[in-house]
Amino acid sequence: MNMLQEMTDEKARHFLALSREMHWSFPSSQGTPIIKGQAPTQWIERAVKERESYVNAAHTLMEHGDEEAAIEIAANAWRLWMLARDLDGGRAFLASNLDKGGKKPSRARSLALYGDALLAFSKGKIEESRQRSQAALDAALAVNDREALTLAYLGLTRVAFEDGDYAKSASLAVKAREFALGLDPAMGQAPLFLHANATRLTGDYDQAAALFEQSLELNRKIRDQGMVAAELQNLGFVEIHRGNADAAERYFTEGEKIGPARDRYSSAMSIINKTVIAFLRGNKCESRTLLQSARSVFKEARIAPGADDQFEIDWLHGQLEKNARD
Numbered sequence: 388m389n390m391l392q393e394m395t396d397e398k399a400r401h402f403l404a405l406s407r408e409m410h411w412s413f414p415s416s417q418g419t420p421i422i423k424g425q426a427p428t429q430w431i432e433r434a435v436k437e438r439e440s441y442v443n444a445a446h447t448l449m450e451h452g453d454e455e456a457a458i459e460i461a462a463n464a465w466r467l468w469m470l471a472r473d474l475d476g477g478r479a480f481l482a483s484n485l486d487k488g489g490k491k492p493s494r495a496r497s498l499a500l501y502g503d504a505l506l507a508f509s510k511g512k513i514e515e516s517r518q519r520s521q522a523a524l525d526a527a528l529a530v531n532d533r534e535a536l537t538l539a540y541l542g543l544t545r546v547a548f549e550d551g552d553y554a555k556s557a558s559l560a561v562k563a564r565e566f567a568l569g570l571d572p573a574m575g576q577a578p579l580f581l582h583a584n585a586t587r588l589t590g591d592y593d594q595a596a597a598l599f600e601q602s603l604e605l606n607r608k609i610r611d612q613g614m615v616a617a618e619l620q621n622l623g624f625v626e627i628h629r630g631n632a633d634a635a636e637r638y639f640t641e642g643e644k645i646g647p648a649r650d651r652y653s654s655a656m657s658i659i660n661k662t663v664i665a666f667l668r669g670n671k672c673e674s675r676t677l678l679q680s681a682r683s684v685f686k687e688a689r690i691a692p693g694a695d696d697q698f699e700i701d702w703l704h705g706q707l708e709k710n711a712r713d
Contacts, residue, residue, distance in 0.1 A: 394440075394443040394444060394446075394447045395447070396447060396448070396451055398444065398447075399443075399444040399445075399447040399448050399451075399456075400444075400448075400456070401444075402440055402441055402444035402460065403444060403448070403456055403459065403460055405434070406441065406459070406460045406463035406464045407459075407463060408430075409430075409434065409463050409464065409466075411466055412573060412609070412611075413573050413576055413577075413609070413611060414534075414538075414571070414573060414574060415537070415538060415541055415567075415573070415574055415575075415576055415577035415578065416576060416577055416611075417505060417508070417509065417545075417577065418613065418614075419469070419470070419613075420466045420469060420470070421470070422610055422611070431470065434464070434467055435467050435470050435471050438464070438467045438468065438471065438476075438480075441460055441464045441467070441480075442480050442483070444460055445457040445458075445460040445461055445480075445483070445484050446483065448460070449484060449487055449488060454487070454488035454489060454491070455491070455493060455495065457484050457488075458484050458485070458488075458493065458495045458496050458499055459495040460484075461480065461481050461484040461485070461495075461499040461502070462494075462495040462496070462498035462499040462502065463495075464480075465477050465480065465481055465499065465502035465503075465506070466502070468480065468506070469506070474506050474509055474510055475510075477502070477506050478503055478506050478507065478510075481499055481502055481503040481506070482503070484499065485499055485500060485503060492525070492526040492529035492530055493526065493530055494527075494530050494532040494534070494535050496526045497523045497524075497526035497527040497530070497532065497535035497538070497539060498523075498534070498535055498538065500519050500520070500522050500523035500526060500539075501519075501520070501523045501535070501538040501539060501541070501542050503519045504516045504517075504519035504520040504523060504542040505542065505545075507519060508542075508545055508546070508549070513546060513549050513550075516542065516545070516546055517543070517546045519542070520539060520542030520543045520545075520546060521543065523535070523538065523539035523542055524536070524539035524540065524542075524543065526539075527539045533566045533567075533569070533570060534566075534570060534574065536562075536563075536566040537563050537566040537567045537570065537574055537575075537578065538563075540559050540560075540562040540563035540566065540578075541559075541560075541563045541577055541578050541581070543559050544556050544559040544560045544563055544578065544581045544582075544585070545581065547559055547585075548581060548584070548585055548694065549694065551694070553585040553586075553588040553589045554585075554589055556581060556585035557581075557582055557585035557586050557589065560578050560579075560581045560582035560585060561582060563577075563578035563581075564578045564579060564582060572605060572608060572609055573609045575605065576602075576605060576606065576609065576611065576614065579598065579601060579602045579605060580602050580614070580618070582598055583595055583598035583599045583601075583602050583618075583621070584621065584695055586598055587599075587621070587624070587625060587695070588694075588695065588698055592625050592628045592629050593629070595625050596622065596625045596626070596629070599618050599621050599622045599625060600622070602614075602618050603615060603618040603619065603622065606618060612645055612646065613646060615642075615645055615646075616642045616643075616645040616646030617642070617646070618642075619638045619639070619641050619642030619645070620638065620639060620642045620656070620660065621695075622638045623635040623636070623638035623639040623642065623660060624663070624699050626638060627663045627664075627667060627699075628702075630667070632664055632667040632668050635663070635664060635667070636664050639660040639661075639664070643657060643660070651684055651685075651687075651688035651690060652685075652688070652690050652692075654684055655681045655682075655684040655685050655688075655690070655692075656681075656696060658677055658680050658681040658684065659677075659678075659681045659696070659699065659700065659703075661677055662674050662677035662678045662681060662703060663699070663703055665677060666703060666706060666707065671707065671710055674703070674707060675707055678700070678703060678704065678707065681700070682700075
């Protein structure tokens, strides 16, 4: 007898209750949704191992006609697949609930749609992420739920950023931030980061600096050290564009102390940090050599830089080309 056959309505509701107890430190995050090394790990490790039970519980409740309960399990538990690094499995779990039943708008449905939008985005399925994010927004507007509205606008913010429409991305991020007011501070983490990053790529570096400073303060408050390091690097790049090499170097140095390079991507970006500092200080030959070194790391690792990092690489390359012509 398989797990699905063994799953009674009573057991399914037990897993529904367990899903309601899940607490995610960073509910809007594209990265880990928990505080690494600080969150209670016992329930997390057990839940990750038992995630197929949540699949079966949701299926059982759906088959018994309780669509809302099934969707609620999906809304509460989909991050388990992020922790397991099984994005395809997570999408299959969400689709098995989202694409069945009457599809009545609800808070849980909107939150589950956001989950699928984020997983699709992480898989590079941008159009699917757009569609799921819009569906999440439609459901959130129907029930007027602030958390659901925050996340739905956040999903659309990510898609607009990926499209390269940074003004639209910033505008959508503002909407997400407005609805996040009054919620758990961690709900505002990703909207604020994207607002800052989109503003940076529009070229408004003074406003971007102010937003990244807010984001840095928030991430220190909610103890996301990875994002603290990331925002220090982003502030460094903003200062590069404002012509402040010393300030940029201080930010880069502090960020690398918190989050030292542990993989090829962060190693390449550490070289880029040194590259832009060398350029701003007039060491053009050193800057060209370092840029080539960073590009070699990306190429050998077969890693494509993120849109914001690629922007900085392209900007630096353009500056060096212009300097060579001059």
